């Protein structure tokens with residue numbers, strides 16, 4: 001009778017896909033609570049590859065309800081495309097298996113245009129967005145000019161909402177040298193797509209609360225990573241939503257007291273994509289080796305991820321801000337064969353030792369890592385499924401990580417394969 005929230009506890013790409021898939025088999029409902037169609041997951045089930053970027057991973061498993069909560073921003077055209085793709089692979093998507101919160105804000109084509117125009121014109125403010133309009137859609141939500149799922153059901157409301165949004169957007173577009181929005185086309189496109197979205201619309205908060213009372217297991221699937229959180233991340237090089245576990249409550253309409261377990265996904269070393277501070281970054285051959293062994297290249301862009309040793313300071317901080325009860329430590333096998341391992345245990349800033357990452361960007365950029373060294377192991381941990389399969393040094397490394405981040409390991413992942421996992425604590429256990 002437990003509800004579990006899964007969050008990335010570093011900069012994303014921690015290996016959430018495998019763990020969420022593993023957990024979703026045990027859940028009745030799988031809900032997304034933030035982000036948009038930028039949460040790339042590849043699931044391999046019985047040899048078949050499924051690619052998802054918006055729908056919760058549970059959608060490919062029969063007999064479960066997948067939920068898109070109000071904390072998400074929804075591109076209706078992308079939704080239809082993703083559903084069509086899954087159907088062509090034999091997956092059933094119906095109002096019985098998918099529900100979208102009526103108060104979910106929409107991503108419109110004008111949001112993507114804005115994203116791309118800004119990124120191409122303003123080299124000073126480059127944040128490295130995916131260009132899918134997610135940031136501008138969140139801006140409109142806070143600016144109270146979003147078109148939300150429920151607005152699609154009433155034509156008069158839809159027109160009013162579109163006009164309200166366009167007052168802002170046309171002014172902005174003029175400043176960026178873009179043509180004004182074609183109002184009639186936008187309205188026609190929205191009217192055309194409306195039935196395909198409304199089919200799944202419902203009061204998610206109510207359905208989740210009823211199911212919770214009925215003892216169903218709900219898995220809240222986070223996207224990105226805690227250090228990309230709009231408030232607690234390395235601002236402004238962050239995503240445009242809250243990604244911490246608390247967002248699972250406001251992003252779906254369930255009370256925080258209904259969350260029984262927060263699982264933080266943590267990679268056994270550190271990576272970051274794109275710009276922004278990264279104190280433990282290694283630009284030498286060790287960083288290169290971590291990247292090669294860990295296949296640290298962007299799934300869509302092929303862009304090389306920046307790599308570094310495990311940063312216990314950051315993970316202790318993200319475990320605190322998300323209230324993590326236990327971590328899933330992934331990619332331990334990538335550390336096989338290193339003679340010595342280092343863990344960042346503090347920062348030095350202006351001659352002082354810090355045990356947390358300060359908020360100010362200039363201070364973040366000046367923090368230099370203080371390392372602790374540990375002996376590595378020459379044996380392979382790849383595919384280990386029990387503690388007995390691990391070399392003593394690997395166990396010591398895991399234990400030291402737990403001590404430093406002040407949080408226990410609940411799951412340990414030793415390969416991309418689903419079953420190559422050591423279970424210590426079942427997050428769904430009563």
Ligand code: GDP
Nearest residue numbers: 012013014015016017018330331413414415416
């Ligand atoms: P996400 O962005 O956090 O969902 O991360 P992904 O699901 O994209 O995972 C990143 C990559 O790491 C994928 O290619 C996974 O197959 C791989 N991966 C996950 N866990 C492990 C592991 O324990 N060991 C290794 N070697 N690879 C893993």
